[in-house]
Amino acid sequence: MYNKELKNFEYISKEVGLPIEYTQGGGGNTSVKLNDELMAVKASGYKLKQITSEEGYVVVNYKNILDYYMQVDISQEKDYEKESAEMVKANIVEVEGLKKLRPSVEAGFHSLLKKYVIHTHPVYANLVCCAHNGKELMDEIFSNEDFGVVWIPYIDPGFSLTLRIKEALEKYEKETEQGKKVQVILMENHGLIATTDDPKECVALHEKANELIKEHFGIKELYPQMQLSKVEENKYASRTEYLIDYFKSHKIDNEFFDRIVLYPDQLVYLNGSLSVDGMDNKLNINSQTGEIVYLTTESEVQTMEESMLAYVYIIDQMEKLGLSPKSMKQTEINFITNWEGEKYRKSLVKNLEK
Numbered sequence: 205m206y207n208k209e210l211k212n213f214e215y216i217s218k219e220v221g222l223p224i225e226y227t228q229g230g231g232g233n234t235s236v237k238l239n240d241e242l243m244a245v246k247a248s249g250y251k252l253k254q255i256t257s258e259e260g261y262v263v264v265n266y267k268n269i270l271d272y273y274m275q276v277d278i279s280q281e282k283d284y285e286k287e288s289a290e291m292v293k294a295n296i297v298e299v300e301g302l303k304k305l306r307p308s309v310e311a312g313f314h315s316l317l318k319k320y321v322i323h324t325h326p327v328y329a330n331l332v333c334c335a336h337n338g339k340e341l342m343d344e345i346f347s348n349e350d351f352g353v354v355w356i357p358y359i360d361p362g363f364s365l366t367l368r369i370k371e372a373l374e375k376y377e378k379e380t381e382q383g384k385k386v387q388v389i390l391m392e393n394h395g396l397i398a399t400t401d402d403p404k405e406c407v408a409l410h411e412k413a414n415e416l417i418k419e420h421f422g423i424k425e426l427y428p429q430m431q432l433s434k435v436e437e438n439k440y441a442s443r444t445e446y447l448i449d450y451f452k453s454h455k456i457d458n459e460f461f462d463r464i465v466l467y468p469d470q471l472v473y474l475n476g477s478l479s480v481d482g483m484d485n486k487l488n489i490n491s492q493t494g495e496i497v498y499l500t501t502e503s504e505v506q507t508m509e510e511s512m513l514a515y516v517y518i519i520d521q522m523e524k525l526g527l528s529p530k531s532m533k534q535t536e537i538n539f540i541t542n543w544e545g546e547k548y549r550k551s552l553v554k555n556l557e558k
């Protein structure tokens with residue numbers, strides 16, 4: 205059943221899940237609405253590129269999730285984060301032959317959007333999303349497009365983010381001329397959402413949003429190549445020239461990732477794992493030579509290297525382009541570090557397949 209939709213779902217997931225400039229590690233998520241009630245959404249801890257029509261996703265009743273967000277009364281003293289997470293869990297639909305997994309922590313906002321939803325953490329979109337004047341840049345870059353674009357200021361993921369997106373969509377549609385619907389969403393310190401009713405259009409729209417940003421900034425060169433080599437079991441060396449050159453020519457210390465926190469995935473995959481001029485952590489960097497050595501599983505190395513390349517690329521490009529990076533605030537960081545959903549995702553990193 206729903207073969208065509210699930211094949212399309214696999215297609216959109218691979219298109220945006222394979223390029224490491226769009227998706228790093230287990231970041232990002234996609235979904236497809238199968239009918240008026242059911243939605244297939246990426247499973248937490250899975251990589252986008254691992255989604256096939258048979259695995260890597262969970263089916264939920266998105267109609268009920270949508271109803272919850274339409275009716276929720278936030279004037280009460282309760283733990284809405286917990287309540288909404290339980291509500292999503294209660295709306296998982298068991299499908300024969302499908303592994304029992306947890307839906308993405310971002311399943312909430314997928315319920316509000318069109319048939320196909322692509323959400324990624326692209327380095328290009330994040331040049332805008334992680335800049336102090338991101339909203340102005342967005343208005344400038346997308347002003348001539350015929351699709352609606354909205355900006356979501358940073359807010360804790362999960363319940364709060366879903367509600368904020370719902371409000372932003374309602375506001376946009378009320379204030380804008382008939383017929384123009386939101387198809388692109390830029391989330392501050394987070395990433396990009398593209399949504400349409402057609403899978404090819406959805407992929408093209410995601411691509412276009414990134415291309416418009418690249419054009420605006422005059423980025424013509426290809427995204428840096430990433431290369432890892434195995435030294436021995438659970439020991440890998442990075443051969444990624446871009447990173448080695450960066451660390452050789454910039455002062456780096458143990459607080460490198462702590463000074464500017466660009467988005468939650470950086471916290472999940474990188475912060476707390478760095479040792480500069482030591483060999484006592486998962487990620488060890490020599491500040492003189494730029495040499496990078498990982499001491500962990502192959503799958504975690506892959507995720508960390510992709511995440512570090514994206515982070516360094518954004519920081520480096522922003523510096524070259526004269527953009528000012530906006531860091532997440534300490535309270536926002538604390539929310540992520542203590543969030544049950546992210547702890548679960550982090551615990552899966554080690555076991556992810558390549």
Ligand SMILES: [Zn+2]
Nearest residue numbers: 232323394395
């Ligand atoms: Zn995300």
